[in-house]
Amino acid sequence: MSAPKVLVLNGPNLDRLGSRQPDIYGSTTLAELEEGLRARGRDLGVEVECFQSPDPAALIDRLLSTDARAAILNAASLTHYSQALHDAVAGCGIPVYEVHISNIYAREPYRRHSLISPAARGAIVGLGVRGYYVALEAAAEEAR
Numbered sequence: 495m496s497a498p499k500v501l502v503l504n505g506p507n508l509d510r511l512g513s514r515q516p517d518i519y520g521s522t523t524l525a526e527l528e529e530g531l532r533a534r535g536r537d538l539g540v541e542v543e544c545f546q547s548p549d550p551a552a553l554i555d556r557l558l559s560t561d562a563r564a565a566i567l568n569a570a571s572l573t574h575y576s577q578a579l580h581d582a583v584a585g586c587g588i589p590v591y592e593v594h595i596s597n598i599y600a601r602e603p604y605r606r607h608s609l610i611s612p613a614a615r616g617a618i619v620g621l622g623v624r625g626y627y628v629a630l631e632a633a634a635e636e637a638r
Contacts (some may be wrong), residue, residue, distance in 0.1 A: 500633045506571050553567075591632055
């Protein structure tokens with residue numbers, strides 16, 4: 495029997511982790527983060543599938559077609575304006591954990607509102623990439 499799956503979705507600009515504004519987003523690259531999440535997932539007894547796209551439609555398609563039992567979503571800038579992504583999170587049928595590397599509530603006013611949070615099982619903000627690992631612990635518990 496295969497391990498239950500947790501889907502990790504990353505939105506616009508997260509492919510530039512490690513080089514884009516490291517004072518805000520840190521020095522860990524997306525490849526390093528994904529590798530670390532897969533390794534931690536094995537420790538937790540889940541398979542971690544990662545996907546990144548700047549296109550909300552691609553994120554929605556992946557979320558709505560997944561066989562994962564839980565998901566982690568850093569929607570990046572889509573957090574603040576994509577009602578379609580909110581609707582997908584609300585209607586996907588699996589728990590989704592919202593993650594933000596920075597504390598969006600301590601940043602520019604437009605970043606302080608999340609359309610995703612009302613549909614998410616939980617939100618982790620401001621812990622850097624460690625927030626993904628916190629979300630993975632919760633998602634793995636849900637997935638098993």
